[in-house]
Amino acid sequence: MELTFAWMAWTAPVALFFIGIALMLVGMTVWELRSPTIERKGFLPMRTTRGDRLFIGLLTAAYINLAWVGLTDMNQWIGAALGFIALIFVMAKA
Incomplete structure (x- = not known):
């Protein structure tokens, strides 16, 4: 499956x-609307929120x-x- 646009080829992955x-x-x-985040310190040397951890994890x-x-x-799915x-x-331990 491949949709081709002028600037990018979209593959399934x-x-x-x-x-x-x-x-x-x-x-x-x-999640943020239902339960506002609380900053916490994990293994990273700074206090982070859920959004910070998501960004760092991504x-x-x-x-x-x-x-x-x-x-x-090797297969890209392994890297993914x-x-x-x-x-x-990162989301769990940061």
């Missing part, structure tokens, strides 16, 4: 990635995926799974 980010943002908005997942693509020829695990870790 790319579409799932952006859909996942959109769902996370909607979920975080609903950046971490992106860098893991970029490293996976650039350094290995490792990035997702890192995101969950």
